[in-house]
Amino acid sequence: MNKIKNLSDLRKIKDDLQNKIKLRENSNSPESVVQIKVGMATSGIASGAKEVMSFLIDELDRRKIDAVVTQVGDMGYCYAEPTIEVKKPGQDPLVFGYVNTEKAKEIIEKYIINGELVEGILPANYQSID
Amino acid sequence: MHLLICGGTGCTASQSLEIVDKFKAELKANNLEDEVQVVKTGCFGFCEKGPIVKVIPDNTFYTEVTPADTAEIVKEHIIKGRKVNRLLYLDPKEKEHVSDSKHMNFYKKQIRIALRNCGFINPENIEEYIARDGYAALGDVLANNNPTATIDIIKKSGLRGRGGGGFPTGMKWEIASKNHADQKYIICNADEGDPGAFMDRSILEGDPHSIIEAMAIGGFCIGATKGLVYIRAEYPLAIHRLQVAIDQAREYGLLGKDILGSGFDFDIDLRYGAGAFVCGEETALIHSMEGQRGEPTFKPPFPAQEGYMKKPSNVNNVETLANIPVIINKGWEWFASIGTEKSKGTKVFALAGQVNNVGLIEVPMGITLREVIFEIGGGIKDGRKFKAVQTGGPSGGCLTEKHLDTPIDYDNLIAAGSMMGSGGMVVMDETSCMVSITKFYLDFTVEESCGKCTPCRVGNKRLHELLDKITQGNGTMEDLEMLRELSHVIKDTALCGLGQTSPNPVLSTIDNFWDEYVAHVVDKKCPAGQCKKLMQYVIDPELCIGCGKCAKDCPVSTIKRTDYIAPGHKLASMEIDQSKCIKCGACQAGCKFNAISVK
Known part of the structure; x- marks a missing residue:
């Protein structure tokens, strides 16, 4: 390791390193970033939820979008697996069904970035209590 | 995903390092080592239920994890996304498992400033500290090159010494900065001696870089190029992590010559203490560092005038220092907005x-x-x-x-x-006897008194004797008056903080639990049932069936049969000869009929 020579050096190194612990920072204040829950019960996994989750993590990372992607249990939409719930800061969560990687990309581009609604929103059949 | 595993002293003692290794092996076996990061952190604070494993990003908080549980966590939680319920924290009131740390009452009311990085970063990795804004405060302070302004920020923040006295830190720095000398020192007091207190250790174990950064800032402000950490040799893990951190900081050019191109030189050395309580007092600490006996001297001169090696020195406690970088980064207004009027943060x-x-x-x-x-x-x-x-x-x-x-x-x-x-x-x-507790604290101060001044050396010994007399059932009302009077004399005349405060437990318990003292002295009873000499094991003849088990269990053969047979029983009941009883409790523990009670 070369010595850090001045303050701007230090700031640059900090920016480079920040990604390493970003996940931890975001989990400290999940309400301020996009939260995505991927239903990963048996039916979800069988329908490819794992690939969708990996895709979401990589894609959001690549686009430098602050988000927390968590796996959760069965959300109750077994007919529409894989399902994901997306909660943007300050908004009500939306649940999307039949999400493959293509659909996931669309959700990121249209809903998360531009705020447009996309096909495939499932009617909410539950309320979350915090 | 990140797995944070507590590597503090408490959890390490319960095999947390093995848990780290097991997790790494399990993840490797499942080809997940690239997706899941295993991080050994500092203390989470929830030592009651250690070892702690926290899963990020969902903040799942697993308690009392054993190495054997790692396979299940990987298989169930990481692969299938199902939390392992039996390892979640069980709320004592609701009797329900709490899924994540955000919903635990233990964390809800906490604001973690000094402990901000404990349980969050790997303390042996300077990069994680830098990623959390580490050394940014030092960078700013050096770039601004205005020590007076920095001292002013600390003064305005209202930060007071966290070691006990509560002296305003900014003022302490200001005094040290105004004394001129060819060499000054900034000293970190890590001689944590209160029984049961371990915050300084946890900070050093969980976030050592924050102390290094704060010492460098302090050094720059008061004009010291040398920092010394006085730390107990009983804290091997803290010493190790601090040393690793110092080495890393040197490697990155954050300690040493010309830090961040500012022309400021600063380096830190460790000094080990042998674990004497009095060495937490700053003058005694300095003498101990100089190789002298760890005894306090009269102030003035204060260390800021004549400290280590007769040079102006500034002594700050670990927790105090841990607050410094955050105050600089977030501003004094933010810090001063937390707390009460005269105690901030x-x-x-x-x-x-x-x-x-x-x-x-x-x-x-x-x-x-x-x-x-x-x-x-x-x-x-x-x-x-x-x-x-x-x-x-x-x-x-x-x-x-x-x-x-x-x-x-x-x-x-x-x-x-x-x-x-x-x-x-x-x-x-309610099962604690206040007289015995007070005696326990006096035990400690008598043991730890350095013996230099008479009020502390002899006075505390006398206090201890009086308390002992009371717990033995030989106390008188005059003794209680004597306790009070002697306490005031010691407070007024002892040389250093140790002696001046050692009678506090006596005075406060006499004030708040006068009745309990009187019960010991007049009624010869210990209401909490803790003072052995004042309690009696008594057999209820109506409940005793006369089986004789207690007599067999009694190590000093004090239990004999009476000639009273209770109605409905076949054998005569037993009786304890109080004059010979050693109050060991063996009879009560062995009685299957709950016939023996303490009175």
């Missing part, structure tokens, strides 16, 4: 004793004891009744029910007859 307490959630907590000044004990601490163990809480360790006092709603800060605690001290907080329930 937060305080770390080591919560111990008869509460459900024992551990290390950081709360804003001004929080009430009730919130700390009943919300964060989860209430008294086994549903027993709260009796008292001891704050400030051997120098502090006992507070009772009537103080529960007092906001905690330096001045309120002193007004209530106790003190902040370094932040020990021992909660006692």
Whole structure:
């Protein structure tokens, strides 16, 4: 390791390193970033939820979008697996069904970035209590 | 995903390092080592339920994890996304498992400033510290090149010494900066000696770089190029992590010559203490570092005038220093907005004793004891009744029910007859005898008194003898008056803080638990049933079936058969000869008919 020579050096190194612990920072204040829950019960996994989750993590990372992607249990939409719930800061969560990687990309581009609604929103059949 | 595993001393003692290795092996076996990061962190504070494993990003908080549980966590949680319920924290009141740390009462009321990185970063990795804004405060301070302005920020923030006294830190720096000499020193006091207090250790183990950064900032402000950490040799893990951190900081050019191109030189050395309580007193600490006997000397001269090697020195406690970088980064206004009028910021307490959630907590000044004990601490163990809480360790006092709603800060605690001290907080329930507790603290101060001044050396010994006499059942009302009088004399005449505060436990318990002292002296009874000499094991002849098991269990053969046969029983009941009984309790433990009780 070369010595850090001045303050701007230090700031640059900090920016480079920040990604390493970003996940931890975001989990400290999940309400301020996009939260995505991927239903990963048996039916979800069988329908490819794992690939969708990996895709979401990589894609959001690549686009430098602050988000927390968590796996959760069965959300109750077994007919529409894989399902994901997306909660943007300050908004009500939306649940999307039949999400493959293509659909996931669309959700990121249209809903998360531009705020447009996309096909495939499932009617909410539950309320979350915090 | 990140797996954070506690690597503090407490959890390490319960095999947390093995858990780290096991996780790494399990993840490798499942080809997940690239997706899941395993991080050994500092203390989470929830030591009651260690070892702790926290899963990020969902903040799942697993407690009392064993190496054998790792396979299940990987298989169930990481692969299938199902939390392992049996390892989740069980709320003592609701009797329900709590899924993540955000919903645990233990964390809800806490604000973690000094402990911000404990349980969050890997303390042996400087990069994680830098990623958390580490060394940015030092960078700013050096770039601005205005020590007076920096001291002013610390002064305005209202930060006061966290080691016990509560002296304003900014003022301390200002005094040291105004004394001119060819060499000055900044000293970190890591001689944590209060029984039960371990916040300084946890900070050094969990976030050593924050101390290094703060010392460099302090050094720059007062004009010292040399920093010394006085740390107990009993803290091997803290010493190791601090040394690793110092080496890394040197490697990155954050210690050494010309730091960040500012022309400022600063380096840190460690000095080990042998674990004497009095060496936490700054003059004694300095003598010990110089290789002299660890004895205090009269102030003035203050260390800021004539300290280590007769040079101006500034001594700060670990927790005080841990606050410095955040104050610089976030501004004094932010810090001063937390807390009460005269006590700003937060305080770390080591919560111990008869509460459900024992551990290390950081709360804003001004929080009430009730919130700390009943919300964060989860209430008294086994549903027993709260009796008292001891704050400030051997120098502090006992507070009772009537103080529960007092906001905690330096001045309120002193007004209530106790003190902040370094932040020990021992909660006692109805089974604690206040006279015995006081005797315990005096045991400690008698042992730790350096012996230099007579009030402390002889006076505390006499206090201890009087307390012993009372617990033996030989006390008189004159003894109680004597306790009070002697305490005041010691307070007024002892040389250093140790002696001046050692009678505090006596005075506060006499004030708050006078009836209990009187019960010991006049009725010869210990209401809490703790003083052996004052209790009697008694057999209820109506319940005793005369089986004779107690007589066999008795190691000194004091139990004999009487000639009374209770109605409905076939054998005569047993009886204890009180003059020979050694109160070991073996008879009571062995009786299957609950016929033996303590009176």
